[in-house]
Amino acid sequence: MATALLPRHDPRTGPGWMLERLGTAVWIFDIDDGCVVWANTAALEIWNAAGLEELRARRMNETMSPAVQRRLRQYQADFAARNTVFTELWTLYPRGVPRPMRVRFSGVRLVGGRVGMLCEGAPEEGMEPEMMRSADALLHTQLMISLHRDDGRALYLNPAARAAFEGRHERLVDRFAQAEDHARLLDALVGHGEARLTAPVHTCDGVRWHELTARTCLDPATGDPSLLVSATDVSSLKQAQALAQDMAHHDPMTGLPNRLMLSPLFDRLSAHARAAGSGLGMFFIDLDQFKSINDTLGHQHGDAFLVEVGRRLSALRGAQDAVLRLGGDEFLFLAIEDPAQPRLEALATRMLEQLSMPVGSGGRRVVVTPSIGLARFPDHGQDAQSLLRCADWAMYEAKTQGRCQYRLFHDQSRTRMETQLELLADLKEAIDGQQFDVHYQLRHSVARGRTVAVEALARWHHPVHGTVPAAQFIPLCERAGLINALGTLVMQRALGQQRQWQARGLDVGVSINVSLRQLSDPGFGAHVAQLLEDAGCQGDRIELELTETVLVEGSRTVHENLERIRALGMRIAIDDFGTGYSNLARLSETAIDCIKIDRSLIFGLPRNAAIVETIVAMCRLMRVTIVAEGVETAEVAEWAGRHGCHELQGFHFGRPMPAAEMEARLAAEHAAAP
Template sequence: MSTKPSASILIVDDKLENLNVLKRMLSAEGYEVRPLPSGELALRAIQAEVPDLVLLDIMMPGLDGYAVCAKLKADPRTRDVPVMFISALRDAEDKVRAFAAGGVDYISKPFQVDEVLARVTTHLRLSALQQALRAQNAQLQEAAALFEVSNEGIILTDANGVIQRVNPAFTRITGYTPEEAIGQTPRLLKSDHHPPEFYSHFWYTLLNLGYWEGEVWNRYKDGSIHPQWDMITTIRNDEGEITGYVAQFSNVARRHLTEQEIRQHGNYDALTGLANRSLLLERLDLAFKGHRHQGHRLSLLCIGLDRFKQVNETFGYNTGDLLLQQIAQRLMAEIRDIDTAARIGGDEFVVVLVDQVETTATERLASRVLERLTQPFELPSGNLDIGVSIGLAVFPDDGDDVEVILRNATIALSRAKEQGGRQICFFTDAMGRELIARHRLERDLKQGLIRQEVSLHYQPIVNLQNGQPLGFECLLRWHHSEQGFIRPDIFIPIAESSGLIRDLGNWVIETACRQLAHWRRQGWSLYASVNISTRQIPDGVAPNWLLKVTRDLGLEPAALVLEVTESVFATDLEAVTDWLREVRALGFRIYLDDFGTGYSSLSYLKNFPLDAVKVDRTFVRDMVEQERDRALIRAILAMCQELDLQVVAEGIENAVQRQLLCDLDCAYGQGYLFSRPLPVGEFEAFLKAHAS
């Protein structure tokens, strides 16, 4: 079999970047390269043309690398094709499984150029040599020719390791002539670079597996010591007895251009040129080791953009990419050469400041970065302002581990965003405790829903003139099995951020409708009002599902009121509007809750399908003493009357407030004056009292 540089190599990897890099590397060496993205395609391609060598990824969709290799080894046409695994898996078990499947080699990602080229060349040569040794006379002649012309050094020894023959490349590389080498053992090249354990492992592997390969430092005739990549294989006769060994080796020569390309792809973000997450973790680990030894401090800034998603949606992804590139340039302009700036996510960056003695110096630099990144960016669509938040953690104060310090800086970033953005927030131990408590509550809330720890309380919505209940608002309550009552303003945000709000919200709607249907059968003509989270619109609550729930319980859609807040319009406006219109077209009613506390309230009333607004309790609370609040309520009532919208006043706590609202012609309200939110039994008693 020919082993000229144009040998055919098939590369199978589902990552396009890996295919491109390997193809460039091997094509530059003169190999004929066929890159394919899946195991299925590879098997079909091999049936058409059998390659000389296969580079095979393990983790792929569909057929994984183990399965592909097994199929190749089961086919007589391809069983002798050497298969080299290239994988990010590093466990010894994965390597053993790879060899068990029939692989001849295993290279861990991220791979090194020299190593890949040396191993590819070695296996191509070794494959050819093994075939030649097994073949008849013609093949033996071809192997002899290969022995002579190979660019790799080749040593043939007897069973005792005594050198019987060397090729010309051996002499070119080591300086030893055949006459000087033959009769000696490979210890002729020993450099004393390796400890005794190295050779013990070498012989154990060679005798038990039949081959060994790895990097060896050898001393040449001129006394110089060089690294070599060696592949040593045991030769056995038909009876299985060892008759000798063949060793192939090559200099681990550096190929600067290709290595630079591999390093760039493996360690740097392709869009911004900043370090990627892999290189960031590597540098952090090295910095931590040095700083622990020297007792120095290190600061880590986690930087997030406040409205990057809107930039992509409004101006397009090309503009978003340009923005990220300009952010990277500004970051690099603010830090020292010894520091690191990295992009670790779509709109998330990290800056590592080493040898920070004073926290004040870190804070000054963070303030400078914040100021630079909040200045307008010049983009093709025009100048653009964007909010930036920074979370800051310090080593070793806030953690003595890479993952811990990254997590804590991210926690601080989240707190900065929660507080409105455009600010710097230092990590504190309290944040860590809050996060742990929050995660525990999230876990307990999932279990609480299963264990029926959550329930609904009902607060009546009444006619302000006579106090008669017309409907009720359903309010979620959670009685934790250990902590007791958990306030909604604590667990509802947790449910929203964790995605549990969808299951929880659907449970609320179904429970409220079931209870409403029961009370209607008892003779009470009421409606139910439920709160819909922004995280439930538009995907969490399907209009057709709402219709099915009400119909199955014998309710008309108008009996169910869906309360939304103004924050819902800050999400996907078009999708939210479509959802509102579809729901209202089916007959459900929409109330705008907490009216007046958000932004652009008037435009919401004008442009969106609504049936009523609920005046926020803060206006009602102060209307007795504050003329300004009375004027605002008066204006809301007048405006809603013109727009044919009902008004419900929330938070009515005393008779004076009620009377003022009646004087202003507000027809409906709710609050503690009439009733606090009540569990089922107490609310039924309330209804019976008013019915009598």
């Protein structure tokens, strides 16, 4: 390595006079301090300096780009490690004026042992602008460019490549974190002479994702076959993609995998179950009365509740299990079961216990429970979607059979499920195609001894399955979002029928069932007003029947619609009373006109006598009409009438019948009246 040079040598006592007389510009650069410490006369001219002291005072590192600083540090490391010499095209900027130079760099020891740089420069006056710019771009670019022999050994690395690899991966194969990526690169080069791929590589900053472009070429120095590789760090893009992927496949509220993750999770767990000879169960979990949290306590409480449900389900998860949120208040739980230690049904019981919880705020309290359906792999389905349908159907059965329970899908359910799916597909056409009819069931007045009102009931006459029970198609209409269309059809026909009977002198009220979904439509009140006007019906001859659930789960929109309906003169009745969650305060708020005691309580008389008597006493305090539903015998009819029920409805007085048959019945009663 060169001996340290003094800033100025006396030409009579040292060799400095020879450097002064050289036409080649020579200067020494202190890399650490970022300044020139010595320069001959030719160099002073290049740097446009009045003298050495003025040049030495310039702090070039203050205006030096980060890329140049990194390059000089690379030089310094190479000078210190070995007797390295570089010759490169550089553009200097003395006083801001660009000067293209071909510069030879070598190491020199400065006073104190630090490594500096001896620079020998020759102007490139005739250099084309394109060459100047390309040389400067190669120095400053963040693109990592390297030239390799055909065996992968590095021949050249530009500053960005040097900064990324620092000589640690001289062989190209050693850069790749996965050997198969290097093999793919070589295969493409053999086949096409060029290749492009994105792969994880080893760098000084750890494993990073690089987008690499490679092509075969010749070494411009030797003419030997070589490989030119350029790489761009795309780790940030990869991380953004991974984050977007994670967000797309996970529920942002609970952090659980979402519906998009069902298939991959199921595939992994079903493969594990097959390999280990284990069982696999899919639980479909739907929360009962969840809407009441949002409507009563607010969406903030509803969201917090869903997060808590996700947390509790996750706490029940085994090492191989998975929990997903499908959306809304629906969750899935995939559970592995060791045949020697069955756990699925016990797990379902624990879910019922853990997810049945009261939720309260500001003195208001709501109890939410789960309905759970369980399907087993491979008995009930070989793929995720098939098993999901079975678990969904089992959950549906749990909900229709009383909620807050679990049901295991079984073979008998399959036929029912297939029929239901077929009916579900036929529903819209049935409503549009006049397959629905309206039958009427009378309500007998105890005091007057005759029919005073009739209840309008939808009947579906399916061309293949015959008459479909209302208990079967009403829930299907709810699930298909067609309950409003069916409700409009029934109301139009019932209002028109009441007007016809009224015109024929048959004064009878008509009761029509409405659902929570109908009442939740902001335009429902106006819609009913229009139907009433179109039919020419009097509002006080029409009664709308609601379930207790409507009062519990109903929102402000529901109550606004009920107020609008009462303003039309219509009556409001609570159907199936005695099995839900109503209380006197809620009933009083809604201004109920009629309460219909649930058929299960009436059917159980006289065993349920105390319960029914309590309900009747409560209704008397409220001064509402009391209707006993499900009256099937003369004994029950006599008891209900004697204990204060105003009206009786049930098979003892007549089954639901078509309008013409009901009209004949009403006409006969009218003719027999005194």
